[in-house]
Structure formats: structure tokens, C-alpha cells
Amino acid sequence: MTTSADRPPRVRIAPAPSGTLHVGNIRTALYNWLHARARGGTFILRIEDTDQQRATPESVRGVLEALRWAGLDWDEGPQVGGAHGPYVQSERAVFHAAVVRRLLAAGDAFEDFATAQELQAHRETQRAAARPPLLKGPLRSERRPGETGAPSIRMRTPTSGEVAVDDLVRGRVSFDWSDIGDFVIQRADGSATYPLANAADDVAQGVTLVCRGEDLLSVTPRQLLLYEALTRADDEGRGALVDAALDESGLPARAPGWGPPTGFAHLSLVVGDDRKPLSKRHGSVAVAEFARHGYLPEVLVNYLALLGWAPGDGRERMTVDELIAAFDLAAVGRTAAAFDEDKLAAFNGERIRALTREELTERLVPFLDGTYGQALIGRPPDDQELRLLRGLVPLVQERMQRLDEVQEYAPAFFREAVELDPDAVAKVLGKDAAVTALEAAHRALDGLEPWTADAIEQVLRGLLDQLSMGARKVFQPVRVAVTGSSVSPPLFESLEL
RNA sequence: GCCCCCAUCGUCCAGCGGUCCAGGAUCCCACCCUUUCAAGGUGGUGACACGGGUUCGAAUCCCGUUGGGGGCACCA
Numbered sequence: 392m393t394t395s396a397d398r399p400p401r402v403r404i405a406p407a408p409s410g411t412l413h414v415g416n417i418r419t420a421l422y423n424w425l426h427a428r429a430r431g432g433t434f435i436l437r438i439e440d441t442d443q444q445r446a447t448p449e450s451v452r453g454v455l456e457a458l459r460w461a462g463l464d465w466d467e468g469p470q471v472g473g474a475h476g477p478y479v480q481s482e483r484a485v486f487h488a489a490v491v492r493r494l495l496a497a498g499d500a501f502e503d504f505a506t507a508q509e510l511q512a513h514r515e516t517q518r519a520a521a522r523p524p525l526l527k528g529p530l531r532s533e534r535r536p537g538e539t540g541a542p543s544i545r546m547r548t549p550t551s552g553e554v555a556v557d558d559l560v561r562g563r564v565s566f567d568w569s570d571i572g573d574f575v576i577q578r579a580d581g582s583a584t585y586p587l588a589n590a591a592d593d594v595a596q597g598v599t600l601v602c603r604g605e606d607l608l609s610v611t612p613r614q615l616l617l618y619e620a621l622t623r624a625d626d627e628g629r630g631a632l633v634d635a636a637l638d639e640s641g642l643p644a645r646a647p648g649w650g651p652p653t654g655f656a657h658l659s660l661v662v663g664d665d666r667k668p669l670s671k672r673h674g675s676v677a678v679a680e681f682a683r684h685g686y687l688p689e690v691l692v693n694y695l696a697l698l699g700w701a702p703g704d705g706r707e708r709m710t711v712d713e714l715i716a717a718f719d720l721a722a723v724g725r726t727a728a729a730f731d732e733d734k735l736a737a738f739n740g741e742r743i744r745a746l747t748r749e750e751l752t753e754r755l756v757p758f759l760d761g762t763y764g765q766a767l768i769g770r771p772p773d774d775q776e777l778r779l780l781r782g783l784v785p786l787v788q789e790r791m792q793r794l795d796e797v798q799e800y801a802p803a804f805f806r807e808a809v810e811l812d813p814d815a816v817a818k819v820l821g822k823d824a825a826v827t828a829l830e831a832a833h834r835a836l837d838g839l840e841p842w843t844a845d846a847i848e849q850v851l852r853g854l855l856d857q858l859s860m861g862a863r864k865v866f867q868p869v870r871v872a873v874t875g876s877s878v879s880p881p882l883f884e885s886l887e888l
Numbered sequence: 889g890c891c892c893c894c895a896u897c898g899u900c901c902a903g904c905g906g907u908c909c910a911g912g913a914u915c916c917c918a919c920c921c922u923u924u925c926a927a928g929g930u931g932g933u934g935a936c937a938c939g940g941g942u943u944c945g946a947a948u949c950c951c952g953u954u955g956g957g958g959g960c961a962c963c964a
Binding site: 565570579605667700701725731733862882 | 895899900902913915926
């Protein structure tokens with residue numbers, strides 16, 4: 392007999408499109424993706440926009456772009472389709488409503504007429520009495536005379552007993568039902584809440600393994616309860632509730648043999664350097680920012696994979712294929728990991744140095760043509776600009792950690808007038824000796840043929856004896872005069888270019 | 889208030905009862921190379937949160953303390 396454990400996994404990421412995708416989210420996506428790719432499974436993208444107040448179209452677009460940039464391609468989801476859509480949760484509202492109606496009819500759920508204010512008051516009373524603010528049964532099961540509003544629907548949780556989550560990264564985690572309240576599955580406005588929509592869609596789409604943030608560990612018992620109710624055969628033995636709801640709402644049926652998710656993996660959170668949860672305060676945490684700052688997507692992926700996991704054999708610099716081959720969810724650590732941009736940058740610089748000149752040239756273009764930052768060259772660049780860029784690449788390759796750093800070096804080469812750094816001028820060009828050196832260099836170089844780095848070096852080194860000056864005293868003024876800065880790529884090559 | 893999770897160098901990991909006065913990466917420092925900045929090379933500083941057990945033996949197992957984090961929403 393084939394069980395769900397034998398089948399290739401179906402995993403998903405279900406981002407809520409409010410705000411941007413940050414590195415924590417993309418790491419969760421990556422772990423799901425790696426798991427699927429390693430086992431010939433299916434990686435599903437489902438946009439969870441049940442909170443219509445907060446979801447925005449721009450945010451949806453940003454999520455898709457970020458995933459594509461990182462190279463995390465999805466097998467089912469927006470833009471690519473799939474047999475178990477729709478993959479935007481708001482388009483599944485009819486299905487969710489059908490599920491709730493049946494849950495209500497089956498006695499798994501009940502109506503609660505209490506208003507938000509009444510609930511709030513109840514919670515405060517409980518808190519004041521140092522009692523847990525949870526609810527068992529409706530706060531108010533009757534409609535008040537003259538009241539017309541619809542009730543919210545709550546799932547009925549067991550009053551006692553234990554429930555356990557078998558988690559791939561945390562082991563077995565037990566909860567007591569008496570600590571878990573009857574939770575809302577449908578709001579008074581008729582829309583489904585996260586626990587219901589998420590669980591119902593996972594069941595409907597045949598998700599086998601749920602890998603998500605640790606913050607969702609404590610809602611798992613409720614979803615377990617939902618899975619059970621959704622897949623239990625009804626009294627007349629006509630099959631599961633979820634199938635009837637799917638059929639009723641015109642959504643694709645589940646494939647034969649698909650049960651509810653059986654695997655769980657709750658990942659520790661990614662935190663900032665101050666050990667606080669990631670937020671805007673921590674600088675660039677949005678994936679789009681990493682692209683703009685010149686991090687290579689394959690490096691971000693490599694680094695993120697290592698944030699909470701290691702292959703166990705000491706390797707750190709790994710290609711995507713190597714990551715897929717070595718990745719194992721069960722080997723993921725349980726500690727919250729701090730995001731360390733220094734280490735990311737070190738990996739990035741190393742990877743930049745490993746690029747061929749042609750590859751680096753190509754990758755640098757967006758940082759010069761105005762896509763990111765100021766435009767120094769045309770889009771597309773003309774032959775002259777390309778020639779210059781090709782010449783610049785070997786000069787800057789080993790002094791960059793991020794692609795956007797090319798913007799510091801490039802202006803001197805692509806602009807007619809050199810922009811002088813006042814500090815460098817004050818420090819290097821202020822002295823008489825500097826002026827002497829500069830004039831001598833200018834005379835010596837004037838009309839030099841052939842104009843090559845070697846010839847330039849020969850001439851300038853000749854000056855050293857002639858002027859009885861040290862290399863530093865002669866070369867630094869020339870560097871500042873030509874590049875505008877006391878820090879630059881190698882001098883002779885820069886002059887040639 | 890209650891429930892759950894976590895705890896090795898500053899940071900990310902390795903370690904899964906002896907081979908650990910704890911290993912790698914990153915950061916930092918020093919030296920070498922060097923016309924600047926880098927890159928590269930060599931070396932170095934730096935950790936098992938604390939207290940009890942269990943055991944011949946504990947970073948590794950158990951309990952507690954402390955400290956972090958998550959949850960107890962008609963947010964996801």
C-alpha cells in the first residue's frame with residue numbers, strides 16, 4: 392500500500408502579501424524549495440490575502456519578483472497555474488464558506504453573536520482576574536432582540552486531553568486542549584480566518600509537509616483539529632467534508648489518496664544583530680534591497696541556507712545543486728539565528744572574484760545604466776562604454792564585495808571631468824612636493840607612445856630617482872589628480888584606461 | 889497570568905557520553921606581500937549561561953534557575 396510518506400512531498404509557502412518579503416520569509420521559502428527539489432516533490436506558492444485590509448497588489452508583485460530573483464521557481468501557483476488552483480486565497484472564498492457551513496452542520500463549529508467589544512471586555516476581565524483569556528463555547532449564543540448582524544463562527548475544541556505535533560526540527564511537542572480556546576474560523580462578515588483558510592487549502596491542495604515559521608507552532612493543534620474534521624468521512628459514509636465543499640464550490644477535486652498534511656517543520660526565526668525580530672530597523676532586510684545593493688542571488692541563497700543548517704561536513708560555500716543534494720530538514724537547528732551581513736558580504740566578494748570577466752561585466756551593467764543608482768552609461772551601453780567597462784572589470788573585481796561598489800570606482804572612467812574628493816585633495820595635493828611630482832609626471836607622460844600600463848609604469852618609476860622622492864610621494868598625487876580619490880584601482884592600469 | 893520553544897567564540901554553524909585544555913566560517917588583531925584600497929598568505933584573541941543531579945567519565949542525558957523568543961486576536 393502506498394502511503395503519503397512514500398509519495399514525493401508537496402510543500403508550499405503561503406506568504407501574506409502585506410509589506411515586503413524579507414530574508415526570514417525567503418529562508419522559509421528556500422527550505423521548502425530545497426526539500427521539494429531534493430525529493431522530486433512539488434513546490435507550491437499560494438498567496439494568502441484573506442486580510443483584504445492589508446493585502447496590496449504591489450506586495451503580491453514584490454513577492455513574485457523576490458522569489459524569481461532568488462531562483463526559487465514554483466511548480467504550482469500564480470503565473471504558472473497548476474491543477475489545484477486557484478492559488479490566490481481570496482479566489483477560494485466560496486470554498487472556505489462551504490467548508491465552514493458544513494463544519495457548522497456537522498456540529499464541529501458553532502455560532503457566536505458576541506461583538507468585538509464584548510470579546511474585548513471579556514478578555515480584559517479574564518486578564519484582570521489573572522485567568523487565561525481563552526474562550527470555551529460561545530460568549531453569546533443568542534441574537535439579541537433587534538440585532539441583525541451575522542455571528543462569527545468558532546471551531547469547537549476538546550475540553551481536555553493532549554494533542555501532539557510531531558515536528559521534524561523540534562521533535563514531539565505536546566499541548567493540552569484545556570489551554571486552547573475555541574477559535575474563530577469565520578468572521579462576522581463571512582470571510583474565513585487564517586487557521587481555516589490555510590488548513591482547508593493545504594488539505595485541498597494535497598500539501599504533505601508544512602514547513603513554516605516557529606511563530607505558527609502554537610496554532611498547529613487547531614489546524615490538526617481542522618484536518619481531522621475536514622477529512623473525516625461523514626455520517627452517511629459519503630466521503631470527506633472537504634471533498635463535498637470542493638465539489639460544491641466548483642474547485643478541482645483532491646487527487647485520490649491525498650490525506651491531510653502529516654509532516655511539520657517549524658523553523659526558528661531569523662533575528663537582527665541585536666537579537667530582536669527582523670524589522671526595518673535592521674537596514675536592508677527586504678529581498679529587493681539585496682538585489683539593489685549588488686548581492687548575487689546565488690550567494691544570498693547559499694548564506695540563507697546556512698542560517699540554521701549546515702551540511703555536517705564543514706562545507707560552507709556551496710552551489711544550489713550542492714545545497715539540494717545535501718539539504719535535510721531534520722538537520723535544521725532549533726536556535727534563532729542572527730542575520731550577519733558581514734558574512735554575507737564576505738561570501739559575496741568571494742563569489743564575485745570567482746566570476747569570469749565576461750560574467751562580471753554583464754552583472755555590472757545594471758549598476759551603471761541607471762537600473763540601480765545613477766546612469767553612467769547608456770541602456771544598452773554602446774561599444775565604447777562596453778570596451779571601457781571590460782577594461783575596468785579586472786581592475787575592480789578583487790576589490791568589491793558588492794556589485795554596487797562599482798559605482799564608487801566608475802565615475803572617474805566614464806565621466807569627462809573628475810570629481811575631486813576634498814579630503815584627498817587636502818591631504819595629498821596640498822604640499823609643494825606634490826605639485827612638483829604632478830608637474831613632472833605630466834611632462835613625462837605627455838605624448839607617451841605606446842600608451843600602455845607598462846610604459847606608463849616605466850616612465851613614472853623613472854621619476855622616482857630623478858626627483859629623489861618615494862613612490863608614495865609621487866604616485867599618490869597622480870592618483871588623486873586622475874581618479875579624484877586617494878583610494879582607487881591600480882594606478883598604471885587606471886591611467887591606461 | 890497561562891501555554892510552547894530555545895540556550896557552544898561578537899555572529900553563523902560542527903559537536904549527538906570518552907578521540908574536546910571544544911573544530912570551521914565570519915568579524916577583529918598582528919605579520920608578510922604592496923604606489924593607495926583591496927585581494928592573497930601566515931599566525932593570534934575569543935564560547936560550552938548558572939546550579940544541582942545521573943555516570944568511572946557530560947558541551948553532550950535529567951531536573952531546576954536565569955535569560956531570550958513565540959503564542960493565548962473576527963492578523964497572518
